[in-house]
Amino acid sequence: xxxxxxxxxxxxxxxxxxxxxxxxxxxxxxxxxxxxxxxxxxxxxxxxxxxxxxxxxxxxxxxxxxxxxxxxxxxxxxxxxxxxxxxxxxxxxxxxxxxxxxxxxxxxxxxxxxxxxxxxxx
Amino acid sequence: xxxxxxxxxxxxxxxxxxxxxxxxxxxxxxxxxxxxxxxxxxxxxxxxxxxxxxxxxxxxxxxxxxxxxxxxxxxxxxxxxxxxxxxxxxxxxxxxxxxxxxxxxxxxxxxxxxxxxxxxxxxxxxxxxxxxxxxxxxxxxxxxxxxxxxxxxxxxxxxxxxxxxxxxxxxx
Numbered sequence: 686x687x688x689x690x691x692x693x694x695x696x697x698x699x700x701x702x703x704x705x706x707x708x709x710x711x712x713x714x715x716x717x718x719x720x721x722x723x724x725x726x727x728x729x730x731x732x733x734x735x736x737x738x739x740x741x742x743x744x745x746x747x748x749x750x751x752x753x754x755x756x757x758x759x760x761x762x763x764x765x766x767x768x769x770x771x772x773x774x775x776x777x778x779x780x781x782x783x784x785x786x787x788x789x790x791x792x793x794x795x796x797x798x799x800x801x802x803x804x805x806x807x
Numbered sequence: 808x809x810x811x812x813x814x815x816x817x818x819x820x821x822x823x824x825x826x827x828x829x830x831x832x833x834x835x836x837x838x839x840x841x842x843x844x845x846x847x848x849x850x851x852x853x854x855x856x857x858x859x860x861x862x863x864x865x866x867x868x869x870x871x872x873x874x875x876x877x878x879x880x881x882x883x884x885x886x887x888x889x890x891x892x893x894x895x896x897x898x899x900x901x902x903x904x905x906x907x908x909x910x911x912x913x914x915x916x917x918x919x920x921x922x923x924x925x926x927x928x929x930x931x932x933x934x935x936x937x938x939x940x941x942x943x944x945x946x947x948x949x950x951x952x953x954x955x956x957x958x959x960x961x962x963x964x965x966x967x968x969x970x971x972x973x974x975x976x977x978x979x
Binding site: 716718719720722 | 871890901
């Protein structure tokens with residue numbers, strides 16, 4: 686069983702080795718001639734303004750939550766829909782009802798957000 | 808290269824570090840497209856398939872100075888923009904080269920005005936000046952080839968690891 690995954694491990698190992706070699710070879714081979722100007726933050730040639738750790742509006746938190754709800758839905762429903770015929774012949778009606786339960790749970794979250802006014806953006 | 812076809816048996820090359828470094832440097836010049844005004848249109852044309860700067864290994868226009876070797880200053884540099892150009896040039900890692908593309912960049916051109924820098928060589932070490940208003944794309948390719956010839960003459964020990972003098976820059 687584990688032998689089947691050897692190509693995957695090889696690809697992962699190659700990816701890691703390649704990334705490490707590329708990063709550190711430029712560190713070793715490239716001339717290091719720092720100046721304070723060169724090490725400063727690049728902001729299209731302007732003086733950097735403010736900090737990167739700025740607080741953002743709580744509205745974006747809501748957007749992220751909604752994204753998770755719908756994104757998870759799509760992630761699970763898509764492969765399920767593609768394989769539905771095969772699974773239906775193999776397992777039976779439980780394929781349909783398990784997804785239905787999942788969708789109902791998500792729908793409850795959706796209704797909660799709707800009730801709370803999460804879709805009113807202003 | 809054509810050499811390997813002439814080999815009758817296994818062979819090997821010898822070279823110097825300087826030749827290898829110069830060869831790889833000059834065939835992978837990554838430009839920083841400092842497209843400030845109309846010359847930038849010709850600079851874009853150089854990137855397209857008709858003129859194809861990729862033949863010279865320079866198709867990767869990087870929009871961050873950290874990855875660039877060559878700054879193509881394409882356009883009229885006003886005094887207000889000069890600070891930006893200088894700062895971006897200072898942020899590029901060494902070794903680095905500059906092309907002053909077009910009449911405005913090289914000498915102020917027709918803008919003999921109080922707000923235009925009369926030639927970017929007043930604040931940048933320019934390697935190649937390009938004539939034309941704007942220069943034709945072939946002309947920019949020619950400038951790149953001249954830069955490559957110049958890079959071919961560099962040695963590794965020209966750029967040792969050492970902190971440089973801080974460049975002072977006045978910015979409002």
